[in-house]
Amino acid sequence: MSTRFLTVPGLAGSGPQHWQTIWETQHPDSFSRIEQDSWDWPNRLLWVARLQEIISHLTEPAILVAHSLGCITVAHWAAEFSSPFIEGALLVAPADAELSKRLNFVEGFTPIPLQPISFKSIVVASTNDIYASIRRSKFFADAWGSEFINLGKKGHINAVSGLEDWPEGKTILNQLVSSELAGI
Template sequence: MTTHFLTVPGLASSGPQHWQTIWENQYPHLFSRVQQENWDWPVKDDWVGQLQKQISELSVPTVLVGHSLGCITIAHWAQEHFSEYIKGALLVAPADAEQSKRLNFVVGFKPIPVRALPFKSIVVASTNDIYASILRSKVFAANWGSDFVNIGKKGHINAVSGLEDWQEGKIILEELGSLELVQNEATKS
């Protein structure tokens, strides 16, 4: 059975130049997005509740693809809920809701969960992310039982980072699902 992917964006969602949106547009039959009612004033209970609502509607193996505060939402979801359909999570640039002064307005996201996730996961972090230090990202990975990938100086690993289709991210994602995005791209050329 084909693995599907549920993207879980962070603050302000992911715009048209963000790799999450690009992947969704490239593979609309495989990717869908969690839809939050308020992307600009995140409230943990609302965000986790919406994630749970969409996960409860799943009927196929699914990998969560989180970015920024979406990663923290996934960690909170995993503390409160479970689904046999969730097979893994790609957690890209988890935002440090505890220590980042830029996130002092988000509600309920701290403390950040420290229990291991009940599925395979990979944390991907950058050495110059303004929302979380590389050391904090390593702590998140260790706490969650996640593999850890340091991709160097890529900022917040978002549209501003200029990653566009982010091929490196697709290769990392392939470790979590029965997917061949990069190979499929090569055969299209």
């Protein structure tokens, strides 16, 4: 049985140059996007409900691949739901909805859940992310029971960071997979 990957984008979704979209394009049989009705006006209840809707229909193992506010969506989902099919989560550049003035219009994402996540997870963060300090990202990783990886100065680890298909991210993702994926 092969592992599926569910990408969980953040605010505004992930555009064509974002590593999440590139991975989906490169591996359409393995990667599926959690689509939200409104990428520009995020609402926690709606975003978590959509994530749960997709997860509730899983019939095979899956790993969540989240970015930014998508990471906070996963944390809220994990605080409320569970699934035997979710084997892990790659949580990249979690957006600090509690402290970022740039996220003052997001609805319901605070307080950010701080209980341990019941499946293996890795938080990947940058020292110059405008949406969360490295210290807060490490705090989230510790609270969630996640492994923590500091990438150094990579901005918000998005398309603007110039990562393209982000080979380093694929290597990190493989740490969550039972057997390494050829070509990922």
